[in-house]
Amino acid sequence: MLGPFFVYPLFLSLLIAGVMRPWVGLIGFYGWVILEPQWNWRWSIPADFQFQKYIAAATLAGWVLTGCKVPPLATSSKLAIACLAGFLLLGFVSATQSIDPKLSEFYMSNMWKIVLMAILAVVLIDSPKKVWIAIAVCCFAQGYSALRINEQYFQDGFSLYAYRPWGTKGDNNLYSNLTLPLIACSIAICIFTDKRWVRYLTGSIAILQIHQIMLLQSRGAMLAALGMAAVIAWVMPKNTFTIRSTVIAIIATLALAGPSVVEEFSSSFQAKGERDSSAESRFYLWKAGFQITLDYPLLGVGPYAGQRLVPEYYEGGLSASTKGLHNLFFDISTGFGLPAAFLYFAFLAMPWFQMVSLRRRFGGLQNAPPWLGASMLAVIAGLPGYIAGSMFSTGALSESPYVLASIGLATASIFAHDNWEEPTDSMSTGEDWDEKGRQPAAHA
Known part of the structure; x- marks a missing residue:
């Protein structure tokens, strides 16, 4: 029943908001994509209706109608946008000589929309308030799905989605990789919000998300989440709340990780010959991806088409006609070529380095205003988590x-062009920041 009474009114509201206030439509678009209403409420709304397409179109139309306004952008943000656009352009060029045009057409029909909305996000998220709302919406949207995945496990005693796809985002590995950056968003909001109920809610969502990673039994995501936790522990403000919360999170994680999770995770570190077939095959797949990249370095063999050559390059051969490479770098390098791979990872690296640089300028996240601290923590931890997984x-x-990544680039632009003062040694988290999230008035 939530379809008629929740999904459709929300959809119509986002269409109107997209035209009237494009930034609302943009954030609503990402919230919708992450929440996946057509999956969560698939019994009451059509699963094949392209809600996201219409929200994106309304947002783009609203941006055009408001004069295609572009706020002042940091140099790094402009360069990152150019890298992402260049990556997309090389993808279309590569697609013209693809060894499997249908696969490449499918891939690029999704990729150009992703790139368009990412660039639009850098432009439309132009204030501290919008940065905060964007991070929060990402957290809450995925939190509902994490709740449902946990609910199914506790009702049935096993995780159905460790063996079958959740929603439209792919198998357990792909959905776990989607979740990793959003765990960083949840923890960032939890640490930097000044509202107790938001802190409790986002902290609970983070626990559900972490348990979801365990339930879905993606070894790569488990390993990436462990590394992400180390990064968060490194950059987070060190105070009574964060230290106490870290201890609670460690205890909760150990309690939630049952024998099957421990066995699945530890199997990644077994010696050669003792690994299961899935873990062992990864090394042969990566070797095949490396060889394909060497043979087709400039434009690859067509976006998403590298899998067609894997059986031929796989050590010992494969009977299947296609085989996924299970590796982000090789998927892009074999499909788009090495120049495009460089541009793709440069787009992700630039906001990360910008946030690390800002953290150094402030002398730690504890000296930053809440919205900026949350953005820095989410980007510094979330992007490496995604890449590793x-x-x-x-x-x-x-x-x-x-x-x-777009939130990070938008944050860098806001900081660079909003008359910020340099942080001083006497600044602390206990001080009140002005309405724009700038330096406290006492130090201006």
Whole structure:
């Protein structure tokens, strides 16, 4: 029943908001993509209706009607946009000589929309308030799906989605990779919000998301989540709340990780000959991807078409006609070529380095205003988490890393062009920031 009473009114509201206030439509678009209403409420709404397409169209129309306004952008943001656009252009060029035009057409029909909305996000998220709302919407949208995945496990005693896809985002590995940047968003909001109920809610969502990673039994995502936790522990403000919360999170994680999870995760580190077939095959797949990249370095063999050559390059051969490479770098390098791969990873690297640089300028996240601290923490931890997880199973068609990268680029632009004062040694988290999230008045 939520279809008629929740999904459709929300959809219509986002269409109107997209035209009237494009930034609302943009954030609503990402919330919709991450929430996947056509999956969560698939019994009451059509699963094949392209809600996202219409929200994106309304947002783009609204931006055009408001004069295609572009706020002042940091140099790094402009360069990152150019890298992402160049990656897309090389993809279309590569598609013209693809060894499998249908696969490449499918891939590019999704990729150009992802790139368009990511660029639009850098332009439309132009204030601290919008940065905060974007991070929060990403957290809450995925939190509902994490709740449903956990609910199914506790009702049935096993995780159905460890063996079959959740929604339209692919198998357990792909959905886990989509979740990794959003875990960083949840933890960032939890640490930097000043509202207790938001802190409790986002903290609960983070626990559900972490448990979801365990339930879906994606070894690559588990390993990436562990590394992401180390990054968060490194950059987060060190105070009573964060230290206490870290201890609670460690205890909760150990309690939730049952024998099957421990066995699945530890199997990644077994010696050669003792690994299961899935883990062992990864090394042969990556070797095949490396050889295909060497043979087709400039434009690859066509977006998403590298899998067609894997059986031929796989050590010992494969009987299947196609085989996924299960690696983000090789998926792009074999499909788009090495220049495009460089541009793709440069787009993700630039906001990360910008946030690391800002953290150094402030002398730590504890000296930043809440919206900026949340953005820095989410980007610094979330993007490496996505990249690490996707090295075991690609996630290039998942929107979460793109919106997080765009939030980082937007944050860098806001900071660079909004008359910020340099931080001083006497600044602390206890001080009140002005309405734009700038330096406290006492130090201006």
